Amino acid sequence: MKKFLNVMLIAVASSVSALTYAGTPVSESELPKAATAFLTKHFPGDNIRKAEKDSGRRGMEYEVDMTSGAEIDFLADGDWKEVKAARGNAVPAAIIPTAISDYVAKNCKGLSIVEISRKRGGYEVELSNGTELRLNSDATPMAPRNGGKRPRNN
Numbered sequence: 001m002k003k004f005l006n007v008m009l010i011a012v013a014s015s016v017s018a019l020t021y022a023g024t025p026v027s028e029s030e031l032p033k034a035a036t037a038f039l040t041k042h043f044p045g046d047n048i049r050k051a052e053k054d055s056g057r058r059g060m061e062y063e064v065d066m067t068s069g070a071e072i073d074f075l076a077d078g079d080w081k082e083v084k085a086a087r088g089n090a091v092p093a094a095i096i097p098t099a100i101s102d103y104v105a106k107n108c109k110g111l112s113i114v115e116i117s118r119k120r121g122g123y124e125v126e127l128s129n130g131t132e133l134r135l136n137s138d139a140t141p142m143a144p145r146n147g148g149k150r151p152r153n154n
Helices: 002-021 033-042 098-107
Strands: 048-056 059-066 071-075 080-084 113-119 122-127 132-135
Touching: 033 059, 033 071, 098 113, 098 122, 098 132
Parallel strands: none
Antiparallel strands: 048 059, 059 071, 071 080, 080 113, 113 122, 122 132
């Protein structure tokens, strides 16, 4: 009986945790105006499949999934935070800083940017072959996340 109660307690806690971290569905009209303008400009002809809002570290954040398969995350003010292109496509070129586009064209010939995220001090981009780059807006490499130290194996 004690084992059964423990299992039930874990199941209830997991359910509550999942509900707590799930986003709240929103309609297109509830998105920030800057976000809807971004979608209209950079994803013309594509429609919103699902939109959710959630509390993030910097306040309210929005996640938008397009029917094409593209996924865009926005901050509360409507600025994009992360853009993932639909499978087989590239991120819209107009949102990529010119220096980063030029760096990828010169150093990663034949590859396209399929994901871009704004990070403190720069950007993180994923290329079509799965390579990830962390670059400043002037396309100089950023320091590794762990300060250049090798990860510890426990």
